[in-house]
């Protein structure tokens with residue numbers, strides 16, 4: 767199931783800084799959001815692609831990797 771997402775890592779990069787991405791599984795998304803799409807995954811463990819440099823997570827929502835600027839998850843660290 768997640769194998770296809772890992773394979774995509776070879777061709778994907780961060781749209782903002784062009785760095786390589788890391789595949790993340792079971793990230794608990796629990797941030798307040800006004801975004802209708804992100805509301806669907808609130809309180810759920812999701813997978814996605816992380817850019818360590820930007821500290822952003824590009825979520826996979828309903829099996830689709832989302833790389834839209836307004837759907838990106840800012841990781842607090």
Ligand SMILES: [Zn+2]
Nearest residue numbers: 780783817820
């Ligand atoms: Zn980046």
